[in-house]
Amino acid sequence: MSAMNIPQSSFPRIIIIGGGFGGIALAKKLSKKEVQVVLIDKHNYHTFQPLLYQVSTGGLEPDSIAYPIRKVLQGYPNFYFRLAEVLQIDTGKRKIKTNIGEIQYNYLVVATGSETNFFGNKNIKTLGMAMKTIPQSLNLRSLILENFEQALLTDDLHERDSLMNFVIVGGGPTGVELAGALAEIKKGILPKDYPDLDTRRAQINLIQGSDRILPAMSEVASKKAEQFLEGLGVHVWKNVRVTDYDGKLVTTNNDISxxxxxxxxxxxxxxxxxxxxxxxxxxxxxxxxxxxRFNQVEGFNEIFAVGDVAQMETEAFPNGHPMMAQPAMQQGEHLGENLVRIVENKALKPFKYRDKGSMATVGRNKAVVDLPKFKFQGVFAWFVWMFVHLYFLIGFRNRVVVFINWVYNYIRFDREARLIIRPFKKIHQ
Amino acid sequence: MSAMNIPQSSFPRIIIIGGGFGGIALAKKLSKKEVQVVLIDKHNYHTFQPLLYQVSTGGLEPDSIAYPIRKVLQGYPNFYFRLAEVLQIDTGKRKIKTNIGEIQYNYLVVATGSETNFFGNKNIKTLGMAMKTIPQSLNLRSLILENFEQALLTDDLHERDSLMNFVIVGGGPTGVELAGALAEIKKGILPKDYPDLDTRRAQINLIQGSDRILPAMSEVASKKAEQFLEGLGVHVWKNVRVTDYDGKLVTTNNDISxxxxxxxxxxxxxxxxxxxxxxxxxxxxxxxxxxxRFNQVEGFNEIFAVGDVAQMETEAFPNGHPMMAQPAMQQGEHLGENLVRIVENKALKPFKYRDKGSMATVGRNKAVVDLPKFKFQGVFAWFVWMFVHLYFLIGFRNRVVVFINWVYNYIRFDREARLIIRPFKKIHQ
Known part of the structure; x- marks a missing residue:
């Protein structure tokens, strides 16, 4: 046995760091091939990040957008999963150091993904909420609900408004989808849950630094999404940059705060x-x-990177592919095939991105879809959005449970997972 | 507005402490009556405790056995929910003190339920796991999974066995159901998830102080449940009392440790x-x-208690009713009717318990049911158990999601919520 209790094998060892879209797609391509695969992640589950905002807003249970990595790898020979954090890569000795020991690799794939970028603002990092992981999304869910419970208790109108005022910074898909979901909660749930609170005063502000939201999508999608949001009562602020936050006051590069x-x-x-x-x-x-083009990290033949962590500069994408699920999955699959080619001493093939389009949802019956040749918005876009997300969700059970929840939420205008399972802040400390 | 921002009303104010089976059943009976109701709980959700063991063992999502209390009370006039902890009751001034303020009552109902009793053993309280709340059940779920991840990494056979050895103290329904679920995981999931670990060495020990498990049920149920457990490979220890635990070694009043x-x-x-x-x-x-018999706390006309916290001594139950859902619900409903009688100046009616029987499940196709006139075990009992639990679960969505999960788990011999969302201990600290 080597370190981390992974047996020596006559096959080359491929270590994959990260069980996100890229890492999992890659692993699947390597099943039943003549390689030993060690997949390392600090969680024992894959997270379907595009639906995190629905966890934060009580529309879905966290467990339905997570999937056990060990279950993905069930039945793959020569696969080893390790729940660990990678601390260091020794590219000279071709080994990695983790919190559970060291291990050597023949090939290394970095699929560590991305994390929230606070651009060095420590106040916002400490006092703001991020939404990139399931625990973060659950913290946000708790905080939103705790705020309303607390708003009930105060006679100070200023404090009450502040508790019911949500500022979402960033007009990408995450910000847009979260803003839309909060607006629907304001309309459909708050008046029933808090009859003794004037929840009409709740505000949802979406702040975007540039001159349109969803800047990675078409202009028509941006425009329509903004109309949808405004129809739902979201205040969309464009060309405004948040500069600081002290836990109470959000300041911007503008007169607005x-x-x-x-x-x-x-x-x-x-x-x-x-x-x-x-x-x-x-x-x-x-x-x-x-x-x-082969996802090889510059200067290394045996180290690769896929997905958000990889910047492959091409004619179509001079700044690298978008940091989203599709490029990660496609690069993962492609690298899987290339690694097999390496093992079989065949020539590598360059990666070519097939743009399948992009989409975002704002609320019930309201989504925007950009396909390469066709752009549409509204009810049909919303059904397409749901279908595509169900399709890419891993696991039959997860799909059924998410589908049931969506049907229920749609018919009942409801979101029942509004539970403070682990409080984020204590009320009236 | 009075304290806690609850308006004064011409109706008498009934404060209910606790949103468990008793508190919720009571609240429902008071809807649309001429009373003001304040329901206080330290969680914003009702917990369906009988299924907590399925959360701990990854069979169900926590959110499907929880239900927002505000949603139960939607549409009830003069109802106020407050998320708060009650610190003190001033029976003289008829008011309660909470962490969010004080409030007076005309009638007070204590429905605080029960908590784990460690009988003064601080080691066990600190180092053992309890399973009375959703966060506790999620902690146990994390710990079980973390133990297997850790067992993979050690070459020390003694340590590995210790990580895969589960000791469940208490042969009531909770202990029996948890032991059965762990045995099924050992058989159906561990060999696939951990092919590089000899999971046959995993042990499940159920320790009962008296001479039979499920002592509140019939002898035939006890006997059959024990047979079921042993068939699943659970070691059942009777007439053994656990005396201490240091985090590694469980000692008993016997030679066994x-x-x-x-x-x-x-x-x-x-x-x-x-x-x-x-x-x-x-x-x-x-x-x-x-x-x-009217659930009045001895010495008080205006203070009541229902459910686990209430000891009503009757001929049939000289030590009070069993601390389970059924007596709590029935007492809650009955007290609701009696409180209406008080408001309407009518005579109170004494509580009479209708024994609907009791049941426990051991595993797939294996349950024991004691009805007042009829006792049965096996497949049919198991279907009855499932039907009854679905029936009493609050919320249509919860029922559907739990049902889907059970069908899936049954067909696939699987439990997909084996997720370490919030680690309980860090691996290799």
Whole structure:
């Protein structure tokens, strides 16, 4: 047995760091091939990040958008999962150091994904809420509900408004979808749950630094999404940048400021790097590792990166592919095939991104979809959005449970997972 | 507005402390009556405690056995929910003190339920696991999974066995159902999830102080449940009392001891008392408040107790009713009717318990049911058990989601919520 109790094998050992979209897609391609695969993640589950905002807003249980990684790998020979945190990569000795021991690799795939980028603002990092992981989303769910419970108790109108004022920074899909969901809660649930509170005063502010929301989508999608949001009562602020937050007051580069007890930061992500593979010359914008068309990290034949952490500069994407699920999955699959080619001494094939389009949902019957050749918005877009998300969710049970929840929520205008299972702040400390 | 922002009303104010089976059943009976009701709970949700063991073992999501209390009370006029902890009862001034303020009552109903009784053993309280709340059940779920991840990593056979050895103390329904579920996981999931670990060495020990498990049920049920458990490979120890636990070694009043990293304490409960209503003369066995046939706490006309916290001594139940859902619900409903009688100046009716029987499940197709006139075990009992639990679960969505999960788990021999969302201990600290 080697370190971490992984047996030596006559097959080359491929270590994959990260069980996100890229890592899982890659692992699947390597099943039943003549390789030993060690998949390492600090969670024992894969997270379907596109639906985290529904966990935060009580529409879905956290467990239905998570899937046990061990279950994905069931029945794959020569696969080993380890629940661990990778602390360091020793590229010279071709080994990694983790909190459960060291292990050597023949090939290493970095699929660590991205984390929230606070751009160095410590106040916002400490006092704002992020929504990139399930525990973070559950914390936000608790905080939103705790705020309303607390708003009930105060006679200070200013404090009450501040508790019911939600500031979402970042007009990408995450910010737009969260803002829309909160607006629906305001309309459909708050008046019934809090009859003794004037919940009409609740505010949802979406703040975007540039001149349109969903800047990665088409102009028509941006425009329509903004109309949808405004129809739901969301205040959309464009060309405004949040500069600071003290836990009560959100300040901007503008005259505008917001009194709010809840700031959700969805204004940027950056790649997750690991010591030993984080030299400045390896990194590009947002800390992404520069990779060639074969996803090889510059300067290494045996180290690869896929997904959010990889920056592959192409004609179509001079700044790398979008940091989203699709490029990660496609790169993962493609690298899987290339790794098999390496083992079989065949020539590598360059990665080519097939743009399947992008989409965002604002609320019931309201979504925007950009396909390569066709753009549409509204009810049909919303059904397409739901179908696509169900399709990509891992696991039959998860799909059925999510589907049931959506049907129920749609018919009943409800979201029943409004539970404070673990309080985020104690009421009236 | 009075304290806690609850308006004064011309109706008498009834304060209910606790949103468990008793408190909720009572609240429902008071809807649309000429009373003001204030329901206080430290969680914003009702917990369906009989299924907590399925959360601990990954069979159900926590959110499907929880239900928002505000949703139960939607549409009830003059109802106020407050998320708060009651600190003190001032029976003289007829008011209660909470962490969010004070409030007066005309009638007070204590429905605080019960908590785990460690019988003064601090080691077990600190190092053992309890399973009376959703966060506790999720902690146990994390711990079980973390133990297997850790067992993979050690070459020390003794340590590995200790990580895979589960000691469940208490042979009541909770202990029996948890032991059965763990045995099914051992058989159906562990060999697939941990092919590189000899999971046959995993042990499940159920320890019961008296001479039979399920002592509150019939002898035939006890006997059959024990046979079922042994068929599943659970070691059932009778007439053994656990005396101490140091986090590694479980000692007993016997020669037997167990090396185990996981001790689950399901060997007793005690009523939850509140300062000001906890004088020795008010309390009976297990800290329960002595009540008369009208659920009035001895010595008070305007204070009532229902459910686990209430000890109503009758001919049929000289030590009070069993601390389970059925008596709590029936007492809650009955007290609701009596409170309406009080408001309408009518004579109170004494409570009469309708024994609907009791049941416990051991595993797939294996349950025991005692009805008043009929006892049966096996497949049919198991279907009855499922039907009854679905029936009493609050909420249509919860019922559907639980049903889907059970069908899936049954067909696939699986439990997909094996997720370490919030780690309980860090691996290799």
């Amino acid at each position: 917001f009194n709010s007890e809840t700031l959700v930061w969805a204004a940027g992500v950056k790649a997750v790097n690991i010591e030993g593979l984080d030299a400045k010359e390896l990194l590009s914008r947002g800390n992404r590792l520069k990779v060639n | 167990f090396n185990s990293e996981t001790l689950v304490w399901a060997a007793g409960v005690k009523a939850v008392n509140i300062e000001g209503l906890d004088a020795k003369e008010l309390l009976s066995r297990g800290n329960r408040l002595k009540v008369n």
